[in-house]
Amino acid sequence: MKITRHAFLRMGGVSFLAVTGRKLLDAITRTRWGMAIDTAKCLKEPNCTKCIEACNHAHNVPEIPDRRHEIRWIWKAPFENVFASEVDQYSPLRAAPAMVLCNHCDDPPCVRVCPTQATWKREDGIVDMDWHRCIGCRYCVAACPYGSRSFNWMDPRPYIHNPNPAFPTRTKGVVEKCTFCPERLVAGRPPVCVEACPEKAIVFGNLADPHSEIRELLRTRRHIRRKPELGTNPSVFYIV
Amino acid sequence: MRDRGIIYGGLLLFLGFATLPVWHNLTAGVTAKGPNPRLPVNAKQCVAPVEFMRTSHMSLLLDWRENVVRRGGRDFTAFNGKHYPMSLTSTCLEQCHGAKADFCDRCHNYAAVSPPCWNCHLDSPRDSKVAGGADHRLTWSAALLRSAR
Numbered sequence A: 001m002k003i004t005r006h007a008f009l010r011m012g013g014v015s016f017l018a019v020t021g022r023k024l025l026d027a028i029t030r031t032r033w034g035m036a037i038d039t040a041k042c043l044k045e046p047n048c049t050k051c052i053e054a055c056n057h058a059h060n061v062p063e064i065p066d067r068r069h070e071i072r073w074i075w076k077a078p079f080e081n082v083f084a085s086e087v088d089q090y091s092p093l094r095a096a097p098a099m100v101l102c103n104h105c106d107d108p109p110c111v112r113v114c115p116t117q118a119t120w121k122r123e124d125g126i127v128d129m130d131w132h133r134c135i136g137c138r139y140c141v142a143a144c145p146y147g148s149r150s151f152n153w154m155d156p157r158p159y160i161h162n163p164n165p166a167f168p169t170r171t172k173g174v175v176e177k178c179t180f181c182p183e184r185l186v187a188g189r190p191p192v193c194v195e196a197c198p199e200k201a202i203v204f205g206n207l208a209d210p211h212s213e214i215r216e217l218l219r220t221r222r223h224i225r226r227k228p229e230l231g232t233n234p235s236v237f238y239i240v
Numbered sequence B: 001m002r003d004r005g006i007i008y009g010g011l012l013l014f015l016g017f018a019t020l021p022v023w024h025n026l027t028a029g030v031t032a033k034g035p036n037p038r039l040p041v042n043a044k045q046c047v048a049p050v051e052f053m054r055t056s057h058m059s060l061l062l063d064w065r066e067n068v069v070r071r072g073g074r075d076f077t078a079f080n081g082k083h084y085p086m087s088l089t090s091t092c093l094e095q096c097h098g099a100k101a102d103f104c105d106r107c108h109n110y111a112a113v114s115p116p117c118w119n120c121h122l123d124s125p126r127d128s129k130v131a132g133g134a135d136h137r138l139t140w141s142a143a144l145l146r147s148a149r
Helices: A005-028 A039-043 A050-058 A109-113 A139-143 A192-196 A213-220 B004-018 B020-028 B050-070 B088-097 B104-110 B133-137 B140-148
Strands: A033-038 A074-078 A097-101 A119-121 A127-129 A202-206 A236-239 B075-077 B083-085
Touching (some): A033 A039, A109 A119
Antiparallel strands (some): A074 A097
């Protein structure tokens, strides 16, 4: 088959249009998942751990009493530890606990160091984990400035008391963390912690959509992020 | 040749010991019986033809894994047009094959292979103490082969 110059140019033009069209469409319909946690609402129930329990059950997170072996996806930490630079000794927020989880950074240091791409950033911004690929080198644990990652030093199964068969457990020698529940997002449901919160303190949504609930919240309320000076650009916002 | 009895007796004993795995399997009926997996009763057709599943179920499962974890796709269209969610526990086990001990383990133990799927994926809703459950049907020779690796 012989291609004339005219046909070649035409083919090139059509391919160029198709590629730019696709990029344009992607840019318009882009999804960037993010989360906003209303600290005041969260404080209304100081002893509430519903989001933690729901997450732990949904993802078969083991309850290991030994803190050296502890596995955490979402947990409570004193506000002054989480936001050391934001509070002084007179600040009213000092005593408040803050819910902490993986920040699903725009520029995640854990992804940069992972030698097997077991952790990677998805198109929709989620920093996901593939436990099949994790070799347990723990570079990501060292790289994460937020301490969001836990390593399975031992078989977690004996510490999972009521396993959820719809989700796998992990095994000894892999790292784990919050994944923003992609298995629920694909079914059109928000992450399990969002659903579990009785105060609706956790808002989840598309940061790329200027009309989304989370963008509206971030437009109107003062909010902070963890260690923004590091340039990782977290997607978890704290409304203060 | 006064030691004839001892020599032949010793030889016989040695031969007996050397071929012990064969005798063991023959008496246990393992070799003759084959793996004999328990087939599902409520389903006649797997997600692919039986011949394909027999030889290539591992490739299909790896494909599912890549699709679900890396590409975010969860729907599998089978060769006959039926749709299945790509899930080892909820599709393969819960919909058809039941407990892994009755199906997966029988062939895997027979062939002395130990895929690590069930180190993380849960066998059945009731099976909470799953660790190490795969080994209870291991034949003696399979255990020997495994420890040699």
